[in-house]
Amino acid sequence: MRLKYPILVILLYLSSVNLGSWPPANVVPQEPGLGAKSANDLSRADIVIKGGYVYFTAGTHIVALESRTGKALWTAPLAGEIASGLTMVGSYLYVAVYDPKAKSGLIIYAIDSASGQVRWSRDHRSFVIWGGDNAIYLQVQGGNDLQAVDPATGQDVWFAQGTQFGSVDSLAVHDGRIYTGTRVLDAKTGKQLWEWPEDINISTLVAVAHKVYVGGHSLLAVMDARSGEVLWRTKSLTGKDIAGLAATDTHVYAAAYNGRPLVTHDGVLVVFDAARGASLWSYSLYSSCQTLGPDPISVFDEKVYVVVPADEKTGTELVALDAATGERLWSYRSAKWLRGPAIASGPYVYVRAPLYELIALDQRTGEEVWVYSLPEKGE
Numbered sequence: 378m379r380l381k382y383p384i385l386v387i388l389l390y391l392s393s394v395n396l397g398s399w400p401p402a403n404v405v406p407q408e409p410g411l412g413a414k415s416a417n418d419l420s421r422a423d424i425v426i427k428g429g430y431v432y433f434t435a436g437t438h439i440v441a442l443e444s445r446t447g448k449a450l451w452t453a454p455l456a457g458e459i460a461s462g463l464t465m466v467g468s469y470l471y472v473a474v475y476d477p478k479a480k481s482g483l484i485i486y487a488i489d490s491a492s493g494q495v496r497w498s499r500d501h502r503s504f505v506i507w508g509g510d511n512a513i514y515l516q517v518q519g520g521n522d523l524q525a526v527d528p529a530t531g532q533d534v535w536f537a538q539g540t541q542f543g544s545v546d547s548l549a550v551h552d553g554r555i556y557t558g559t560r561v562l563d564a565k566t567g568k569q570l571w572e573w574p575e576d577i578n579i580s581t582l583v584a585v586a587h588k589v590y591v592g593g594h595s596l597l598a599v600m601d602a603r604s605g606e607v608l609w610r611t612k613s614l615t616g617k618d619i620a621g622l623a624a625t626d627t628h629v630y631a632a633a634y635n636g637r638p639l640v641t642h643d644g645v646l647v648v649f650d651a652a653r654g655a656s657l658w659s660y661s662l663y664s665s666c667q668t669l670g671p672d673p674i675s676v677f678d679e680k681v682y683v684v685v686p687a688d689e690k691t692g693t694e695l696v697a698l699d700a701a702t703g704e705r706l707w708s709y710r711s712a713k714w715l716r717g718p719a720i721a722s723g724p725y726v727y728v729r730a731p732l733y734e735l736i737a738l739d740q741r742t743g744e745e746v747w748v749y750s751l752p753e754k755g756e
Contacts, residue, residue, distance in 0.1 A: 415625040416549070416585035417675045417718060423729060425465045426722040432470055432490065434459045435733040435751040439470060439488055444725065447737060447747035451493035456484060466508040466528045469496060473503055485515065487531060497531040509550045509564055516548065523548075523557065525567060535567035551584035551602060558582070561605060571605045581619055586626035588651065592619025597631050597647075599654065609654035614647065621718070623676040627651050628700065630681055632662060632674045646674060646683055648703065658703035660696075676700055677721035678740065684717035684728070695719055695728050697743060707743030711736075 423434040431444040437458055441450040460483060461473035470488040481502035489496050503515035503524075512525045512534055525534040548557050555562040558579040560572040573579065573591075577598060582591040587602045597619060598610035617633040624630065629651050634644045644662030649655065662673070662685045673684045681698040694710040709728075715736075716729040725737045725746060733751035738744065 415623070415676050416551075416583040417623045417677075418549075418581055418583050418621060419462065419675075419718065419720075422718055422720065423459075423463050423716075424720045424727050424735070425463050425470065426720055426727070427465060427490070430490070431722075431727055431735070431737075432463060432465070433727075433729065433735050434463050434472060435735075437474075438733075438751060439463070439472060439493070440735070440749070440751060441490065441493060442735065442749055444722065444727075444737075447735075447749045449749065452751065453488055453493035453495070455486060461504050461506050464506045464508040464513065465490065466513055469528055471506050471508070471513050471528070473501070473506060485526075485531070487528070499531045505548075507548055507550055509555075510553075512564070514548070514550065514555065523555070523562070523567070525564075537562055537567040537569075549582050549584040549589065551589070552587065554602065556582055556584055556589050556602070573600070573605065574607065577607075581622050583622050583624050585624050586651075588624075588626075590622055590624045590629050590651075592622050592631055592633075594618050597629070597649070599629070599651065611649065611654050611656070613656055617645075620644075621674045623674050623681070624651065625676060625700070628657070628676075630674055630676055630700075632683070634662075644685070646681070646698075648681075660698060660703055660705075673717040675718035675720065677726070680706065680721070680740070682717070682719035682721065682726060682728075684715050684719065695726075695738070695743070697726075697740075709736075709738055709743045709745070 425432045429444055431442050433440055437455055439453045455474045457475040459472055460475050464471045468490050470490050472486050474484050474486060476484045479500045481500050483502050484498050485501045486498045487496045501515055503517055505516040507514045513528050515524045515526060521539055523537045527534055553564050555564050561570045563570055578593045579591045580593040582589055584602055589600045589602045591598050595615045597614050599608045601608055614633050617635055619631050619633050621632040629649045631647050646660040646662055648657045650657055675682050679700050681700045683696045684693060686693055692712045693715040694708045695715055696708045697706045699706055713730040719726050719728040721740055724740055726740050728736050730736055735749045737746040739746055
């Protein structure tokens, strides 16, 4: 039967769909431009953007701002210094905090993003929190166990022992699976599906478009996300360690250094074709990525953002590159020590400056739009 009002029917159907917590805030949804999707290693990112608001960690506080103006909506003081990145699932923010009164020394907090109120908290020895569709995943301190927790209540869902992450970066949640540094688990049950090959030593990974990109010492490889089959691996990074990964469905971006943190002029961003593994272009990071800490790169909206030292002595800069060609589009230089990864949303890109500042830049030009500083550490 021919529908008389097809558009109205479609709109009514869409209005009835409950999108729930999708997408998790540490997963980048469908994007226009270069590639259909992109993924960044945001396991230790301390910025989350959703619904016109930007949230970030500042010492012992979580701060909520209007993303366009930088106006503060609320600040949430916590029991101690924040020990993890910031994760969001649905309307809740999740963070780990040092607390000497806790048995494990750490407390996991669930914060209502609308009000800044604590919805639940629990003693848990985890420095790293990942968000999934219907759970948050906690890496147990020491890196060998993984626990799934109900994001609404904080109650245990499952516990996987001996997952042996190896590195706090070594986890991605994609297509109902959890990819760790040594094996792949079912996200609903925690049951092991398969293990990576023994010669794949992973320190960081991202997953996008049914592929998993993994990096480690002298390693960059791509595996089929469903079977674990190695699709390609490159030998062009022999002797280097991968400090950060980002990927689209067409390109993979690897920030690498030569394993000697005190030696300058050795960091490099290398970009590969995601399908064939061919090297496309590279960009000098000027100094060892190790001196910058984790996650110096990210990719959003046809741009790659790289945090690098501005010169040999002082300051850093955020550089925006064309994600397809590597052309330098703009840079933002600061005397402060900027912290990656930069997170882009809408017209702005956001980057942290220690310890209590967040900077918003124009994505097109790199010009400073606003700077927020937590007054007197939130007091």
